[in-house]
Amino acid sequence: AFTQVILDGMSWLGLSWDEGPFFQGAGLARHQADADRLVAEGKAYLDDGAVRFRVQHEEVAWDDAVHARIVFHGKDLEDFVILRADRTPVYNFAVVSDDVHMRVTHVFRGDDHISNTPKQILLYRAFGQEPPVFGHVPMILGTDGKKLSKRHGATAVADYQHEGILPQAMTNFLALLGWSPGGDRELFFDIGEMIEAFGFDGVQGKAAVFDPKKLEWMNAEHMRAIGPARLVGLLGDGLSTLPPARAEALVAAVLPRSRTTLDVLRQARQRAGLDPVVPDEKAAAFIAKDEPGYRRALDLVTQALGSAADWSAAGLEAELRRVAESNGMKAGAVMQPVRIALTGSTVSEPVNELLVVVGREAALGRLGAGAR
């Protein structure tokens, strides 16, 4: 189950792998044989049924690919268990046995493994093998500076899918946490460019704090870079009942005021009439402030637009202003009621454009309903 979460996360991000996964359990017989051999060579010994590795007082050091040289001393390490009393191997031992077996040349993992590395190097030595290149990348912390956990919301990367984050934005954001291409560049709309720009020189040695706000900003940038036409295909089936051209027009209208695909979907569906118009808190307050005035404005607009010949942004703009002027009203006193009747929100694209997107028939229907 945990394996699947990781695999799903990678798939979602568009990251692939070319072999495996390989499971530790598959190497049990070899692990046991390797441990027995170390015992036979006097490099490990039995202790309460378990097999314990004998740590000598020697220096253990390596040139980390991310950090500089890291040095430990054998005297600070205790003899550690490599095989439990039930003959199953412990992680530190199993990985070394496996990596030797698989001829692994580079090991990159989180900073939290730095303390495991000297033990593993000792095991490579005991096996008479050259250790691989180790690189320890910084960890990612929550906004509170603590290790990421359930309390911080999404635990698995793929959870962000449901928050309306695009995988390419997530990848871009994650890559920049603990890594910088140098200079001021930070937006990568093409993963190929990112791969090309990557280097261990740019990897930071310190942990980075995850900032959801910046993720959303970056997501908005990616959505705009992708453009309405291609974005429609990445939104799931929220707009699938609509003709593609219609869906694209809706997305285009709503994109400037969206940071996540959820924002896009919500506004687009609402404009398409797929979801009902329900005034939000601010809209309800606006109506309550002067309900007769609100209805009157909608009534005037409904009458004026009902016979309007030109249902274009420019034509509607002119018509709406004419309504306001001839009734001695400010433009806003006409526009805002229309906006609310059409979207249930006090925020949207300019009202004339909104009318075009919603469409003549649906718009007049909602306006009429609001006036009553």
Add this chain to the structure above:
RNA sequence: GGCGGUAUCGUCUAGGGGACUAGGACGUGGCCCUCUCAAGGCCGAAACACGGGUUCGAAUCCCGUUACCGCUACCA
């Protein structure tokens, strides 16, 4: 406690001895645009943890202190 890692705006970071009045981005404050806004434009506030060295010169190199993080399992 021991061992290890790390230390530049609130956050992500640029910076590899003089180019630093320390740059960019997110966020944030203000202004403009304007029928509204989470959109666009402009402007601003905001950081080299501290103390010693080295050097003509240190954000950059060295040492110490402090803080934070990790490990210290017959977990991974």
